[in-house]
Amino acid sequence: MSVLVLGGAGYIGSHAVYQLLDRGETVVVVDNLETGQRQAVHPDAAFYEGDVRDHDFLRTVFEKNFAASSLVGESMKDPLKYYDNNVSGTQVLLQMMLEHDVKKIVFSSTAAVYGEPESVPITEDMPTRPTSTYGETKLIMEKLMKRTEEAHGISFVSLRYFNVAGARETGEIGEDHRPETHLVPIILQTALGQRPHITIFGDDYDTPDGTCIRDYVHVEDLIDAHLSALDYLREGGKSDIFNLGSSEGFSVKEMIDAARKVTRKDIPAGIGKRRSGDPSILIAGSDKAKQVLGWRPSRTSVAKIIEDAWKWHSSHPNGYRKEVST
Ligand code: UFG
DSSP states (O other): OEEEEETTTSHHHHHHHHHHHHTTOEEEEEEOSSSSOGGGSOTTSEEEEOOTTOHHHHHHHHHHHOSSOEEEOOOOOSHHHHIIIIIIHHHHHHHHHHHTTOOEEEEEEEGGGSOSOSSSSBOTTSOOOOSSHHHHHHHHHHHHHHHHHHHHOOEEEEEEEOEEEOOOTTSSSOOOOSSOOOHHHHHHHHHTTSSSOEEEEOSOSSSTTSSOEEOEEEHHHHHHHHHHHHHHHHTTOOOEEEEESOSOOEEHHHHHHHHHHHHOOOOOEEEEOOOTTOOSBOOBOOHHHHHHHOOOOOSOSHHHHHHHHHHHHHHOTTTTOOSOOO
16 A cells, blocks of 8 residues: 655655655655755655645645655745635645545644643643644644544544654664755754754753753654554544653753764854744653554654754755755
8 A cells, every 4th residue: 555745855844754665655746846855765765846725736636646655745934824824725636535435634733823831741632722823824734634533534543743853863864854944953063064053942841951842753763653653543443642751851051062962063052033933942751652653753853853853964964955055
């Protein structure tokens, strides 16, 4: 049975494709290459460049590849564009799934659906009060799936990612966003001398060292959870929502210090203003994924995450670009 990976040319999607192929699945990738990179797509995956909102395009992909399947979803930026991509895209996708009798979806959700939590660790039953459009659209997408399940029996697993970082251990693929906004790649680009320093966004938060605390999960562990979710749905598991994190929090300063140890580089850092919309602390309670999906994260320590990310960044200083530029 083929697996369709939406966003399979992106950071997380490309790691999912590699792991699915490792375990012998047939993989079809759809990506509009707006943020993804063609070179990140494994050569053994069937690749279709196009947009999920394009009915005709998506219909062709489903007609060519699917009698029945499962999906790993993913998406992107600015308020109206978010609604269009995420909400409209999910609507078209669910419609195509119904037309082609595809009854299972593994969905990429986010910790951003919770907003500023009342307490940590955050469990799946806590209130969802997203503070960003991104989080809000992901929450709407979860609701769309719930309604579609009730009406048409499509089963879903929604995985609420906390902070995903690290890279495939071989160093073949890794994180390469343009522009880069994520903490770990920015720290490592600074270690490589591609940035003069990293700016810490605020040191006046109500945390022990004043910088924001996040829960970092290794991308390969994150993908393991997707494969477990796929097995769970194939075995008839009921629709559900799971957090994916390490259940441990690290501050921005602690992450920079950890990277200094791994890379043995100086990594100059300065303090800047808070970035709007950043909650002070996000830490996942991930027991449910462990209990129900049997998820066993094995690489999720900050040292391992940074070591693997460093392997990628130091061997691909320009990411997927061949020419030298930053
Ligand atoms: N940070 C800095 N300096 C930088 C970049 C980041 O101090 O140059 C800080 C941020 O303020 C934040 C932390 O590092 O406190 C992590 O920032 P990221 O941008 O790496 O990650 P976010 O926590 O903002 O976002 C991540 C995912 C989102 C998802 C969110 C869920 O990238 O897709 O977690 O909370 F929505």
